[in-house]
Amino acid sequence: MADLEQDKQKLAEFLLSEFKLNSKLISEGLELNADEAPAYSLVRMVTKFLHHKNLNNKYWVSAETNAVKINKFKHKKKTKENKHPTTASIMKHGF
Numbered sequence: 026m027a028d029l030e031q032d033k034q035k036l037a038e039f040l041l042s043e044f045k046l047n048s049k050l051i052s053e054g055l056e057l058n059a060d061e062a063p064a065y066s067l068v069r070m071v072t073k074f075l076h077h078k079n080l081n082n083k084y085w086v087s088a089e090t091n092a093v094k095i096n097k098f099k100h101k102k103k104t105k106e107n108k109h110p111t112t113a114s115i116m117k118h119g120f
Contacts, residue, residue, distance in 0.1 A: 029095060032078070039074045046070075054092075064088040071095065 037055055040046040046062060048055040057067070068088045075081045075095070087094050 029084075035078075036071070036074055039077070040070060043073075044070055064093060067093045 033050055033055060037048045037050060040048055040055075040057075044062070046057060048057045050056075062070070065088060068086050071086045071093055072081065075084055075086065082098075084095050084097055087096055
C-alpha cells in the first residue's frame with residue numbers, strides 16, 4: 026500500500042524481532058525466504074503487526090500464490106443511527 030511505505034522497515038524489524046525471519050526491502054514490499062515460514066503463518070504474523078499498529082480496521086491481509094498482500098478495506102465505516110430517536114416534548118404539562 027502506498028500509505029504503508031514508511032512501515033516496510035518497521036514490518037521487517039517486527040518479523041525479525043518477534044519471529045526471527047530475515048527479510049529484504051524491495052520496491053514491491055519485503056522479500057522473505059519461502060522455506061522459513063508457510064504463507065498462512067506469514068498472514069498471521071502480518072495481521073499481528075497491523076493489530077499492534079492499530080491498523081486492522083483499515084487493512085486486511087491475504088495470501089496469494091507467492092505473496093502475502095496487505096489490502097485496504099473499500100467501504101467506509103458506517104455510523105450508528107438511533108432506530109428510535111426521542112423527540113423533544115412540545116406539550117406543556119400542567120398539574
